[in-house]
Amino acid sequence: MIAWLVYEKNNTKRNHRFIAHWIKLGKQLGIKFKLILIEQLRYGVRNNNLFLQVNGVDSKPDFAVMRLNAPLLSEFLEKIGIPIFNNAHVARICNDKRLTHMELNGIVPMMDTAFVDISSEKSPFPYPVVVKASNSCGGRKVFLCNNETAYISSLKECYPDTAVVQPLSDTIGKDVRVYILGNKILKSMMRYSTDGDFRSNVGQGGSAMPYKIDSETENNVMKILSRFNFDFVGVDFIFHNGRLLFNEIEDAVGTRMLYAHTDIDPVKCYLDHIIKSL
Numbered sequence: 001m002i003a004w005l006v007y008e009k010n011n012t013k014r015n016h017r018f019i020a021h022w023i024k025l026g027k028q029l030g031i032k033f034k035l036i037l038i039e040q041l042r043y044g045v046r047n048n049n050l051f052l053q054v055n056g057v058d059s060k061p062d063f064a065v066m067r068l069n070a071p072l073l074s075e076f077l078e079k080i081g082i083p084i085f086n087n088a089h090v091a092r093i094c095n096d097k098r099l100t101h102m103e104l105n106g107i108v109p110m111m112d113t114a115f116v117d118i119s120s121e122k123s124p125f126p127y128p129v130v131v132k133a134s135n136s137c138g139g140r141k142v143f144l145c146n147n148e149t150a151y152i153s154s155l156k157e158c159y160p161d162t163a164v165v166q167p168l169s170d171t172i173g174k175d176v177r178v179y180i181l182g183n184k185i186l187k188s189m190m191r192y193s194t195d196g197d198f199r200s201n202v203g204q205g206g207s208a209m210p211y212k213i214d215s216e217t218e219n220n221v222m223k224i225l226s227r228f229n230f231d232f233v234g235v236d237f238i239f240h241n242g243r244l245l246f247n248e249i250e251d252a253v254g255t256r257m258l259y260a261h262t263d264i265d266p267v268k269c270y271l272d273h274i275i276k277s278l
C-alpha cells in the first residue's frame with residue numbers, strides 16, 4: 001500500500017522527526033509512506049479528465065495524510081476517490097477562522113468575532129483587541145493591538161488574508177487544546193506561555209501539561225463533534241469570564257506536546273485509526 005504524507009516544503013524541516021516516525025510505523029504495517037510536497041504536485045483538468053501528477057508523472061496513492069493547509073487540494077483528492085485524512089470538509093471549514101466561527105455560532109459559546117477586510121481602519125471592538133489572519137496557524141499571524149496604529153499595521157501583516165478581530169480575553173497566555181482522534185476525545189492539554197506572550201502556542205515558546213476539562217467544556221466538545229467527522233484535530237478553547245470559550249479547530253494539528261508531556265504516541269494512534277477506516 002502506498003500512502004502520501006503531504007506537506008508544504010517550508011514545514012518539513014521542523015517536522016523531520018515526525019515524518020521519519022510515520023515512515024517507520026508505516027513500514028511495520030506494510031504501508032510505504034512517501035513524503036509529498038505540495039510544490040511537487042500538479043493537478044487539474046486535462047483532456048476533460050481530472051489529473052494528478054508528482055514531479056510531472058501521473059500518480060495516485062491509496063490514501064493521503066494531509067499535514068498542511070490546502071483545502072482545495074483536499075477537495076480535489078477526495079473528488080478523484082483518494083481517502084484523505086482529515087477530510088475535505090474539515091480542511092475547508094477549520095483552516096478558515098471565519099467559516100469555523102460561522103459553523104459553530106449558536107452551537108458553543110465563543111468570543112465575539114468580527115470578520116474584517118485588511119483595509120479596515122477602525123476596530124469593531126474597544127481596544128485591546130486581537131487581530132488574526134483568517135487562516136493563521138501556530139500563532140504566527142495573531143497580534144495584540146492596544147491602539148489604532150497597531151490595529152492598522154497588524155491588518156497589513158495579515159495580507160494576503162482577510163482578518164478576524166476579537167476583544168482580548170480576560171485571562172491571557174494560556175488555553176486548552178482537546179485532541180480528537182476518530183471523532184472521540186483523545187487527550188486534553190493546557191498550553192501556557194512561558195515568556196509573557198499573550199499567545200500560548202507551543203511554536204511561540206509556550207509549554208503544556210495534561211488538563212482535565214470540566215463537564216460544560218466536555219459537553220461543548222461533544223456538540224462540536226456532532227457537526228464534523230474528525231480524524232485527528234485539536235479543538236481549542238480560551239479562558240474568559242471564568243469559563244472556556246471555543247477558539248478554533250486545528251486541522252493539521254501539531255503533536256509535540258503529546259510526545260513531550262504524555263505517554264501517547266499520536267502518530268501510532270492516528271495510523272491505527274486510518275487503517276481501521278480504510
Ligand SMILES: Nc1ncnc2c1ncn2[C@@H]1O[C@H](COP(=O)(O)OP(=O)(O)O)[C@@H](O)[C@H]1O
Binds near residue numbers: 137174
Ligand atoms: N481573543 C483572544 N484573547 C486572548 N488571547 C487570545 C485570543 N485569541 C487567541 N488568543 C491567544 O493567541 C493564541 C493564538 O490564537 P489562535 O486563534 O489560536 O490562532 P492560531 O490559529 O494562529 O493558533 C491562542 O492560542 C491564545 O493563546
Ligand SMILES: [Mg+2]
Binds near residue numbers: 201
Ligand atoms: Mg491556535
